[in-house]
Amino acid sequence: MRFTALWLAALCILVFILQQVFTTEPFLLIKDLTWSEPWRILTSIFAHSNLAHLLSNLFALVLFGLILEGRIGAKRVLWLFLISGILINMFPFYERSLGASGAIYGLIGALILLRPGMVIWVNWMPMPMFVAGIIWLIQDAIGVFIPDGVGNLAHIGGLGIGIIAGIYWRKKGYGDRIRRQKRKRDPELEKQLDEWEEKYMR
Template sequence: MRMRNASIWLTAAIALVFALQTANPSLTGWLVLVSAEAWQRPWTLLTAIFLHGSVVHLLYNALGLAMFGSILEQRIGTNRFLLVFFTAGLLSSVASTFFYHSVLGASGAIFGVLGATAVLMPKLTVWAYYVPMPMYLAVIAWAAADLLGFVVPSGVANAGHLAGLAVGLAAGFAIRGRKGFSFSFSGKSGRGIVTAEEFDAWERKNMRR
């Protein structure tokens, strides 16, 4: 399945911002979400999505965004994908202000992508914790790990992850509830619109579900 443009550009954007952070550390202070200052600096609710704390943090999120973002974007179209990504990221940031001093990273937005993907493609086979499993079980496992994080603190913004996941699940059910919905698709024959049923048939032929 070919990546769509938005997934490529978002992945490139977070990598570029991390490079700028490394070159100019003061950039992080300007763009990071500090809970006590969120309402005086509201742009940080979104800009924090593009910041990352380490190379490992960046690589995990870039991989998740490139992989699942491209799958979801192919399924629901670029506009809906971007709406899910940024809405999940924004509400993840808002939720995080109630639990943490400061937050950065695209994880909440990516959890939104995971949630929507789990609803729309529940049997898609993925690897989670080194075990292949259906997408819906993987999301349950990731959510359980975040719930455990409230009991055993790990320095991860678990509340932000769960808020983003909730947005993605809600978006997935809303899209799935629209009978006969269609979405953008780019194939050998060029750009066009295919129905959800046609895409399901393509998935059964080309992907493990």
Template sequence: MFNRTETLKQYIGLYPVISILIGINLIVFILGLFPSMQLQIMYYGVANNYMISQGEYWRLFSAIFLHAGFLHLLFNMFGLYVFGPELERIAGKLRFFTIYLLSGILANVATYVIQPLDYSSVGASGAIFGIFGAYLALVYYTRKTMPQFKQLILPLVGISVMMTFVQPNINVTAHLVGLLIGFLLGMYQFHPKRLARWTKLRNK
């Protein structure tokens, strides 16, 4: 399921939403390598709670596409590249994008509500954890028919949550809320009756 064997051309064709998201993150990161651009991108894009409180609500969105260094970018984009495709295939393009974006935005909203005004954050981690949360919803719905799926997903999510509390400088709020939002969206999107209707529509 998570073993990627496609060529780059095949991957882009099969998973266009993920490919576009990764492309945007890479472009923003590359632009940030230029000193003059870096200051502008970070100043206007970081999810700074004080700035958000002053009405700069776009930061709840823009921060999803900013990263604090190459390793931060690599970790998040690797997670999206490896774990996203199966969810995009199951949910479809629009529903996958909805899960990803809403998880990221609402994770930043929760960070704004819970953390102090001087708190700042960047990164797609909330959205990535939204993907994990959606997989948990699939585990719930397939717990009787596909027990092997549970054996694959639960350790993955467990390790990811554990690393949230072990690694320094992690937005714990965004990770946990992103996971919760993804799960709730997945419970709605992947209800067996709804999935059955999607299958019928796709087969027409």
């Protein structure tokens, strides 16, 4: 399955629509119900509190997900996203929580290892991916002690899972190998993606 991030984004949109038609309650992760109603561990990953929450997560998911897919392939992106989100939700930090940000931080953690020098914009400033990761980690660490309504511990947990996965893939050389295979399969598409990444992400 190509373009995993787009399919995951579409699922987030579908769940958000269902939330508006029905209610958020069935999708919400509730700490006391984690094991008696285990489906919440998965459904809460795709649910969001409001439109702004959804759009911000979709932007990060599509951006980082597509770039990471170019390094490790679609299946690994899917599994990293799901494993990050599920592991975090199996041990909930908050009484009630929802959102894909913890799973997205898993993708970010892997990118920090696989594309540390990739330039992105954070707070209107260009910086390497690994520097952005440090800044986000510091912000979330501060947020743990100064609560701001954001799932900071979930972010940190997802980042850690992604970094562990990134270390493994970096040692195995999966990034380079998948990239070569993709070019052989669809060179024109890969050329367009590479040009876009070169123009906007360096």
